[in-house]
Amino acid sequence: MRFVQRLELENIATQANAIAAAAGAVIAPVFHYFYGTGRTDIIVVLLFCIVLDWITGIQAAKKKDKTYSSEYGLSRIPRTLFLLALPALGNLLDRVMGTPGFLFYGVTFGLIYHTWNSLTANATRAGWPVPKAVAKLVESEIKAKTDRAMRQKEGK
Template sequence: MEWSMIKDYTYEPFSHPVMGAIGAVFLTVFTFLYGEGIVATVGMSLYTGVIALDWISGYRASKKDGSYASEYGIDGGFRTIFLFIVPALAHGVDLLMSTPNVVFGFALLSFGFHVWKSMTANVYRAGWDRWIPVSVLNIVADEIEHKIARSRKRIADKQKYLGDE
């Protein structure tokens, strides 16, 4: 076997020292905030995924029904920061109480469930409800009604302030 036939991966973008430094800083901050191990890694990955899907479906739903407003999106940004601070504080409480991810897990599950309900209601509002089982729609029916009512209020306020008929 000739060595010249083997690809040299040292010049790939992700093997660059800067990328290594960014990864090292990210993992250090992540471990400090949320802990280490499978619970923190998988839990925060799922939590982040649900938050991202909530943003995507909420954006699409607001564009579809005409209730999109940048100020509401800015409030959502602050809400998202809050949603990422809560598990970090819960991890700190676990460290203080010497409990193995009990408070952290409770925070992820309780806030994650709320975000999941919001995401599912946004998926419904976006018109993607054919992929949601009826049993799930029954679980989030109150959130769907609340979001539709809030959307109608935002549309009415928008028309009132802009003078649209």
């Protein structure tokens, strides 16, 4: 027997679909105002790096240093909001100065590079498979994270 779903108005016009459509209608123009048109992909890359940094950071703290606490994790939320606000500020300054994205792209790629270093160092510290050549590139970040974790451990 073959299952065929019929598209009927009562299946499409639901309260959940209306809320999702309204949210999209509000969020999309706000996103484009703050980040600029056609820049969704680069912001998604930055957001993806930030999420991976959180995941690897939690694992490194739990496995390597045994220093993870929910208070420390929650304190990272303002930092994350700041990281997401900087490209928007760069875009707004580009618009004010009439430059074609110099500040936006410079800030965004700088943040992606910084976050990439951090997540790679965290993954290495967590014992996840990271190529040795890549781990060597982030040695100073690994040392800084290890030192910070030890200071945090001593402060408990």
